[in-house]
Amino acid sequence: MKQVVAISLVTALAGVISAGTPASVARDGKYWLYTITGPVPVEAGQRFRLETTGSVVLRGETGKSASYTLKLRVQARDQREAEQVFHQLVLRNGNQNGWAYLMVVPPRRITELPELTISVPRALAEARVETRGGNLQASNLDGDIEVHALGGRIAVDGIHGRAEVRTGGGDIQVGTVNGPVRCYSGGGVIRVQNAGAECWLETAGGEIFLHRAEGPVHASTAGGNIRVERAAGTVFAKTAGGLIEVQQADGLVTAESSGGAIQVSAADGVRCDSAGGAIRLRNVAGALQASTSAGSILAELASRFHFQDSSLSANAGDVTVLISSNLAVTVSARNQTGGAGRIISDFPEIRVKPAAAMAPGPLVAEGALNGGGPLLRINVVGGTIYLRKQK
Numbered sequence: 508m509k510q511v512v513a514i515s516l517v518t519a520l521a522g523v524i525s526a527g528t529p530a531s532v533a534r535d536g537k538y539w540l541y542t543i544t545g546p547v548p549v550e551a552g553q554r555f556r557l558e559t560t561g562s563v564v565l566r567g568e569t570g571k572s573a574s575y576t577l578k579l580r581v582q583a584r585d586q587r588e589a590e591q592v593f594h595q596l597v598l599r600n601g602n603q604n605g606w607a608y609l610m611v612v613p614p615r616r617i618t619e620l621p622e623l624t625i626s627v628p629r630a631l632a633e634a635r636v637e638t639r640g641g642n643l644q645a646s647n648l649d650g651d652i653e654v655h656a657l658g659g660r661i662a663v664d665g666i667h668g669r670a671e672v673r674t675g676g677g678d679i680q681v682g683t684v685n686g687p688v689r690c691y692s693g694g695g696v697i698r699v700q701n702a703g704a705e706c707w708l709e710t711a712g713g714e715i716f717l718h719r720a721e722g723p724v725h726a727s728t729a730g731g732n733i734r735v736e737r738a739a740g741t742v743f744a745k746t747a748g749g750l751i752e753v754q755q756a757d758g759l760v761t762a763e764s765s766g767g768a769i770q771v772s773a774a775d776g777v778r779c780d781s782a783g784g785a786i787r788l789r790n791v792a793g794a795l796q797a798s799t800s801a802g803s804i805l806a807e808l809a810s811r812f813h814f815q816d817s818s819l820s821a822n823a824g825d826v827t828v829l830i831s832s833n834l835a836v837t838v839s840a841r842n843q844t845g846g847a848g849r850i851i852s853d854f855p856e857i858r859v860k861p862a863a864a865m866a867p868g869p870l871v872a873e874g875a876l877n878g879g880g881p882l883l884r885i886n887v888v889g890g891t892i893y894l895r896k897q898k
Contacts, residue, residue, distance in 0.1 A: 532590060538580040538618060539589035541596075547573035548600050549607035551630035559611035560639045561621030562659070567629025567647035574626055577611065580619040592616045633668070642677070651686070660695070669704075678713070687722070696731070705740070714749070723758065732767070742774070750784070759793070768802065776815075785824070795883075799824060803890065807897060808883075810834040818884040825890040828883070829897040830854070835880030838894065842870040842887045852894040 530543040549555045551571055557563070579596065583589040595614035602608070613621045620641045627634070633651045636643060642659040645652055651668035654661055658675040664682025671689045672679050678695040681688060685703035694712040705722035708715050714731035717724060723740035726733045732749040735742055741758035744751045748766040753774060760774040768784035771777050776793030779786050785802040788795060790809065795817035797804055803824035808814060810831040819826050830836065838857050842848035850859050850872040857874030872892070885892055 532586060532593065535580060537582060539583055539586060539593075541579040541581075541589070541593045542576065543596075543598075544574060544576045545598070547575055547607070547609055547625060547627060548602060549573045549627055549631065551628040552632055554606045554633040555627060555631055555635070556606045556608040557610075557625065557634075557636045558608070559621065559623055559637075560613050560641065561611075561623060562641035563636060563638050563643045563645075564624045565634065565636055565643075565645040565648075566624075566626050567631070567649070567665070568626045569629060571628055573628060575609065576624045578622040579613060579617055581614070581616060582618045643674075646682075658693070679710075688720075715744075724756075769797075795819065798822075803827070805829075808834055808836065809897065814881050816882045818886070820886045821888070821890055823889045824887075825893065826885050826887050827893040827895065828885065829895050830876065831897045833877060835877040837875045837879040837882050838873065838885070839882060840872040840885040840887075840892050840894065842890075842892050844870075844887065844889055848887070848891070850892040850894070853896045854894060857894055 533540050579593060581589050581592045592614045597612040599610040600608060611623060629647050629649050631648055631650045634648060635653045636645060637655045639657045643654050643656045644662045645654055647665040649667045652666055653671040654663060656674040656677060658677055660677040661672050661674050662680040663670055663672060666684040669686035670684040673691045674695060676693040676695060679690045679692050679697045681699040683701040687704040688699060688702040689707045690697050692710040692713060695710060696713040697708050697710050698716045699706060700718045702720040706720045706724045708726045710728045712730045713728060715726045715728055715733045717735045719737040721739045724735055724738045724742045726744045728746045730748045731746060733744045733746050733751045735753045738756045742753050742756045742760045745763045746767060750767045751762045751764050752770045753760050755773040757775060759776040760771050761778045762769045764781045764784055766783045769779045769781050770787040771791060773790040777788055777791050777795050777797065779797040781799040781802055783801045786797045786799050786804045788797060788806040792812035794815040795806060798820040801823045804819050804821050804826045806819060807829040808831060810833045814836060840850050842850050848870045850870055852872060854876060856876055857872050859870060859872045
């Protein structure tokens with residue numbers, strides 16, 4: 508079944524249009540405001556698709572019926588001229604290929620973007636919403652949702668299924684989604700509060716903030732900070748110019764920054780590479796692989812964590828390692844700075860080897876703590892190596 512509604516202002520002003528939809532035209536400051544409401548042909552358990560231009564608010568409701576309210580504004584000399592513009596509005600709705608749909612084609616001469624509010628049964632199987640200009644909000648849906656905006660801000664919350672969110676250049680705000688989350692912005696900030704599964708977060712020029720994900724996390728930005736507070740799995744984070752901070756991950760953290768610092772406060776292993784910033788590692792179990800081309804490294808090794816073979820490398824900064832006094836580890840440290848290079852150790856078991864008088868080379872310190880264990884390699888060019896007892 509397919510319905511096409513071409514709005515006639517003569518009948519609309521009388522309160523009834525050809526689809527039985529009430530409409531009104533009224534003065535609204537410097538604009539003429541056209542408001543139209545009507546039903547949406549979708550029921551619980553169905554899939555629903557919306558295509559429009561302008562701002563959209565989509566809400567799931569406990570009832571079985573669905574309806575919309577559309578507002579259009581235009582600047583015109585009088586009501587008659589405004590009605591001629593509103594007459595160009597086209598609404599299409601119906602069912603096609605298993606999808607209920609609503610399409611809104613606004614008049615070309617409207618002054619402001621349309622505002623569309625839709626209430627649907629929250630028990631939809633799936634909803635797809637696309638707007639070619641304007642902000643978009645979607646909330647309280649039991650199924651999956653896909654939302655695309657040409658360049659506006661997107662906010663979704665209360666989604667029980669998966670969520671895919673794309674905008675050409677606005678911010679993305681995700682509240683709670685029980686399933687996987689995919690977000691892409693052409694140049695805005697991405698914020699996710701709670702994701703019930705794996706997350707893919709990508710922006711071409713903004714920051715990424717994630718509070719909690721019950722699965723692995725993939726975060727990438729071409730220019731901004733990345734902050735992950737809690738991930739129940741592995742974390743991959745990459746930025747071309749910003750800070751990467753991971754507070755807690757139940758898996759391996761892989762972090763790459765082309766121009767910022769990296770901080771990991773708790774993880775099951777790390778692989779960090781910074782081209783221009785410091786690296787800070789705490790409460791890390793497993794293996795540590797960290798390198799920076801222009802910054803220092805601070806790593807804390809606690810005996811309560813399972814430690815594996817690791818390496819730390821800094822080309823233009825210091826490396827400081829805080830080692831628990833009862834941790835079994837073998838250390839091999841090399842400072843290739845030259846005559847100004849130093850290795851300072853709090854442990855008598857790790858001693859600096861005397862440099863050969865006739866064949867100067869890197870400064871080397873090696874030793875085994877508590878009988879030895881996994882190997883920790885440290886390499887520095889242009890800085891100092893500090894081996895400190897953890898207090």
